[in-house]
Amino acid sequence: xxxxxxxxxxxxxxxxxxxxxxxxxxxxxxxxxxxxxxxxxxxxxxxxxxxxxxxxxxxxxxxxxxxxxxxxxxxxxxxxxxxxxxxxxxxxxxxxxxxxxxxxxxxxxxxxxxxxxxxxxxxxxxxxxxxxxxxxxxxxxxxxxxxxxxxxxxxxxxxxxxxxxxxxxxxxxxxxxxxxxxxxxxxxxxxxxxxxxxxxxxxxxxxxxxxxxxxxxxxxxxxxxxxxxxxxxxxxxxxxxxxxxxxxxxxxxxxxxxxxxxxxxxxxxxxxxxxxxxxxxxxxxxxxxxxxxxxxxxxxxxxxxxxxxxxxxxxxxxxxxxxxxxxxxxxxxxxxxxxxxxxxxxxxxxxxxxxxxxxxxxxxxxxxxxxxxxxxxxxxxxxxxxxxxxxxxxxxxxxxxxxxxxxxxxxxxxxx
Numbered sequence: 127x128x129x130x131x132x133x134x135x136x137x138x139x140x141x142x143x144x145x146x147x148x149x150x151x152x153x154x155x156x157x158x159x160x161x162x163x164x165x166x167x168x169x170x171x172x173x174x175x176x177x178x179x180x181x182x183x184x185x186x187x188x189x190x191x192x193x194x195x196x197x198x199x200x201x202x203x204x205x206x207x208x209x210x211x212x213x214x215x216x217x218x219x220x221x222x223x224x225x226x227x228x229x230x231x232x233x234x235x236x237x238x239x240x241x242x243x244x245x246x247x248x249x250x251x252x253x254x255x256x257x258x259x260x261x262x263x264x265x266x267x268x269x270x271x272x273x274x275x276x277x278x279x280x281x282x283x284x285x286x287x288x289x290x291x292x293x294x295x296x297x298x299x300x301x302x303x304x305x306x307x308x309x310x311x312x313x314x315x316x317x318x319x320x321x322x323x324x325x326x327x328x329x330x331x332x333x334x335x336x337x338x339x340x341x342x343x344x345x346x347x348x349x350x351x352x353x354x355x356x357x358x359x360x361x362x363x364x365x366x367x368x369x370x371x372x373x374x375x376x377x378x379x380x381x382x383x384x385x386x387x388x389x390x391x392x393x394x395x396x397x398x399x400x401x402x403x404x405x406x407x408x409x410x411x412x413x414x415x416x417x418x419x420x421x422x423x424x425x426x427x428x429x430x431x432x433x434x435x436x437x438x439x440x441x442x443x444x445x446x447x448x449x450x451x452x453x454x455x456x457x458x459x460x461x462x463x464x465x466x467x468x469x470x471x472x473x474x475x476x477x478x479x480x481x482x483x484x485x486x487x488x489x490x491x492x493x494x495x496x497x498x499x500x501x502x503x504x505x506x507x508x509x510x511x512x513x514x515x516x517x518x519x520x521x522x523x524x525x526x527x528x529x530x531x532x533x534x535x536x537x538x539x540x541x542x
Contacts, residue, residue, distance in 0.1 A: 220517020356410030465501030
């Protein structure tokens, strides 16, 4: 433990950076951080996180899902406040995504304990094994297990080497058959708070170190196929063409305009397949994907209906056939009003006016919302860069986040 006299002199953001630098070394060779679940790199990260948690005075355990848990006990039978994030990364990712949300609450607890705070409830900081879904075609296993929502059939999914999730967990020393026993009692959970870099430029543009998340956006994806008539590009007159790519281009711009004109809506056309795909052939068929994200399901579903209407209008006007199908839908996750209020109050008590904003990306919070009230604290990141070696969060923002998390815990203490 750090001596209490040194608590006020400690640069907690710099201390967080020191731990994150150590954790960034728990990576496959190459650019950035590559740390996949149930690998030697994961094991190395658990060793470092265990040291961090034990230095903060937490009792450390590893559950059957590979979630590392640092627990500060409260009175017997007292409820628990959950905090944390994930330890894994994308390939060649950054040193902050996920893992920072484990380090910061541990340091917040260490600072509180050093100041002599005694909690009338328990706090657990959770480091989930697999949020990104990079190694296996599944994700969010840890929080889904706690919420009783994990599909055991996912254990048979395999990585690109043919190793099943079940086998990888067993090789890691875990017992997958015990996963159904890990579900928590919602009556014993005060709530969940996740600190995470924003992964976007909004906070930096607003010169705000922190932000409070209002909701995690819902997502839906559509596959759209426009079919016209392939023809020789040198002999088919312009007025007689049924150019599927020209229709698709119009639809892409219409989708962009829809999002520009609808507050809170995000849209993207990320793939296009053009057939026959020859330099001298009028495109006869184009298949494209449209992704829509919004902080409310009504807004997202309304945008999906508008997409279908725009596609029909374009296809009719250009003499194209249309096939459109919604291939994926994920509901939005609203953050709990009471946790938003607690985060806002904590920031005000520290002299900050913190903006509120939605999260366009999915997080562990979206899965643990099936268990308890949830909230998120965003930290600004340089140029909005994430999932990249250049990902960066400054120490001032991390220090303020540690103080804010600590103040939130004090708020729970005052109301316990």
